[in-house]
Amino acid sequence: MAKKRVLVLCTGNSARSQMGEGLFRAEGEGEFEVFSAGTKPSSVRPEAIAVMKEIGIDISGQRSKSVGEFAGQSFDYVVTVCDNARDTCPVFPATTERIHWSLEDPAAVEGNEAERLGAFRHTRDLIHQRVKAFYRATLSSTQRE
Numbered sequence: 001m002a003k004k005r006v007l008v009l010c011t012g013n014s015a016r017s018q019m020g021e022g023l024f025r026a027e028g029e030g031e032f033e034v035f036s037a038g039t040k041p042s043s044v045r046p047e048a049i050a051v052m053k054e055i056g057i058d059i060s061g062q063r064s065k066s067v068g069e070f071a072g073q074s075f076d077y078v079v080t081v082c083d084n085a086r087d088t089c090p091v092f093p094a095t096t097e098r099i100h101w102s103l104e105d106p107a108a109v110e111g112n113e114a115e116r117l118g119a120f121r122h123t124r125d126l127i128h129q130r131v132k133a134f135y136r137a138t139l140s141s142t143q144r145e
Contacts, residue, residue: 003031003032003033004031004032004033004076004077004138005032005033005034005035005073005074005075005076005077006024006028006032006033006034006035006075006076006077006078006079007034007035007036007037007067007070007075007077007078007079008020008021008024008034008035008036008037008079008081009036009037009038009039009067009078009079009080009081010036010038010039010080010081010082010084010105011038011039011040011082011084011105012038012040012041012042012064012107013036013037013038013041013042013044013064013065013066014038014041014042014043014044014045014048014064014107015044015045015047015048015105015106015107015120015123016081016082016103016105016106016123016127017036017037017038017081018036018044018045018048018059018062018064019048019051019052019059019120019123019124019127020036020079020081020127020131021034021035021036021059021062022052022057022058022059022062023052023057023124023127023128023131024131024134025057026056026057027128027131027132027135028135031139035065035070036062036065037065037066037067037069037070038064038065038066038067039066039067039084041064041065041066042064043063043064044059044060044062044063044064045107045120047106047107047116047117047120048106048120048124050117050120051117051120051121051124052124054121055124055128074095074096075096076095076096076097077096077097077098077099078096078097078098078099079099079100079101079134080098080099080100080101081101081103081127082102082103082105083102099134101126101127101130103123103126103127104119104123106119106120106122106123
């Protein structure tokens with residue numbers, strides 16, 4: 001049976017979608033192929049790498065990618081983690097389930113390092129909760145089939 005494919009999208013592919021990619025991979029236990037991309041990719045934020053490392057997930061090898069790199073590929077799920085990505089997301093086949101999580105951009109938080117890291121931790125934890133809920137729902141529905 002082919003692995004289900006997940007694409008996590010945001011604007012810059014620098015924080016939310018990068019953390020999402022790492023969390024989907026870690027929680028999916030190899031059952032899913034997971035990718036992330038941005039509508040206007042930039043670079044992976046060091047704060048995202050740092051807060052993911054705190055929970056034992058290394059995303060330092062990930063890179064910021066354009067959604068265009070995935071043109072023509074099929075995905076079972078496309079998860080947008082910011083409103084801009086939802087609004088500018090390319091069209092995927094009707095068989096692709098689109099999921100939207102409206103999350104504040106931790107990279108937009110100004111302040112000292114502790115305040116910025118706090119924002120990244122908060123966003124990481126929100127994404128982690130949603131990823132766990134996604135897998136609970138998805139894996140329970142596939143077990144019923």
